[in-house]
Amino acid sequence: MIYGGIEGGGTKWVCAVGNGPDDLQAIVTVPTTTPVETIDHVAAFFAMYPETVALGVGSFGPLDLDERSPRFGTITTTPKPGWAGTDIRALLVSKLDRPIAIETDVGVAALGEGRFGAARGLETFCYMTIGTGIGGGAVVRGEISHGLLHPEFGHMRIPHDRGRDPFAGCCPYHGDCFEGLASGEALRARFGIPADELQAADAWALEADYIALGLMNVVCTLSPQRIILGGGLMKAPGLLSLVRAQVRTLAGDYFDTPALGEGIVDYVVSPALGDRAGVIGALELARIRFASDEDRVPSSARL
């Protein structure tokens, strides 16, 4: 059986057909334009692969992931023009006659890393992305976690040292929340240049300090066995090392575990699947949700 995976992002949608990172029959990228046009392109791709028995979707959000909600599968309050209120799941279902599971982009990235990547063998772990925005997903005892809504790591409140960093923050909702201070968008707004042109060591030290604060709050709440730190900004040379050092400093001697001391290099790690964590995780989501149904034999048949 082969599956379809879709990672829906704010600038591009990635679609894949296969079973995992070493078993991909096809992978394409389509630009994010309007919802209808984008999903038309996605549907046209999967129409070429009728053998995909089910689809997994990891989308940008915020998403309504409450299965009892009439808006299940809808993007809710995104500031992205044209996309707020888009019922992604319904649009895909209307075009593709296959079962479809949906989660956040970061949720499926965590799932992918858990099955094939940097969190193999673990039960409870997180994937955090530091890019244009900041987001995070958690797997708890093997399943993507949500409750009231899904996690929104980017909107945590962290200490903002206004003496060192007078920038007010760029989140349209919260100003100087984690994303408002530490996203790629925040770097561009604070320094006036794109993050990939930013050289100043003190700018990156500040960025590392903010990321470490966000990580510590994840440690104090979800207590993941490992944190996978992806996203475009984390490709900046040296940033991951600065973040790890600052997490150790913030943890101090309180937490009785090597993971927050000399073991930090195995605790805060890069995604083993790189930029494909999301789309591979989306394949895995389809497999988990729908293969298990097929495998499920009625109990009467077992007797």
Place this chain on the structure above:
Amino acid sequence: MIYGGIEGGGTKWVCAVGNGPDDLQAIVTVPTTTPVETIDHVAAFFAMYPETVALGVGSFGPLDLDERSPRFGTITTTPKPGWAGTDIRALLVSKLDRPIAIETDVGVAALGEGRFGAARGLETFCYMTIGTGIGGGAVVRGEISHGLLHPEFGHMRIPHDRGRDPFAGCCPYHGDCFEGLASGEALRARFGIPADELQAADAWALEADYIALGLMNVVCTLSPQRIILGGGLMKAPGLLSLVRAQVRTLAGDYFDTPALGEGIVDYVVSPALGDRAGVIGALELARIRFASDEDRVPSSARL
């Protein structure tokens, strides 16, 4: 079948025998002195109830809750004199020949509220205590959650407005972490009087703002369906209302749910079991862990 429940705290240990809040055969409180003396008292109580088939313990921490660890059931880095390194579980097992399950005090309080109290019918929720210290526990899909360690809500980092509040914080490990700014100990250190003598409205407004910041970070990470807010400080008149109002303010329009708007009174709530949430939750822990084993019938017997 009846169970024993133990809530181990820094000032007292509460022991109960029964099945739930409306079915308690006995409940006693013993003062926390040395580990050996305290646990001797606890053991003497349960020796009078040999019909208790298993015990659940919810203890102050930090605790090693890794079942594969040689120190499973040990209090680790507590500053409480005489208690760091105490293997509570081993001490109890040596005195009482019954199966014993152990979790944090706040973890079992969450469990108790889930079965009998303010979180009935929910799958994923949190219990946070604001008292001498600050702690929190989470139930995720019906089970107390831990990963690397257990949650440590009190040691999150939150914004500290030094203009409004020049107090440096009182956490011996982190200074102005959440607990360092907002625990009863922090209030006493900042204002020089115990929290229950504190009248100034601006002091309580500050306290509410800090608690709301902690709650928002829990919302952004664990995304609980409800947060139960217990502990001695939450008995201060009007504090819960101030916290709820500030959570709404902090959430802004970002989160697409009434729970963080007009539904806040049903989202951030007091424990329905009051001060007994912990010990009732400890009974429930014993039931969950050990009754399910008894109920488990070998699959061959079912055929």
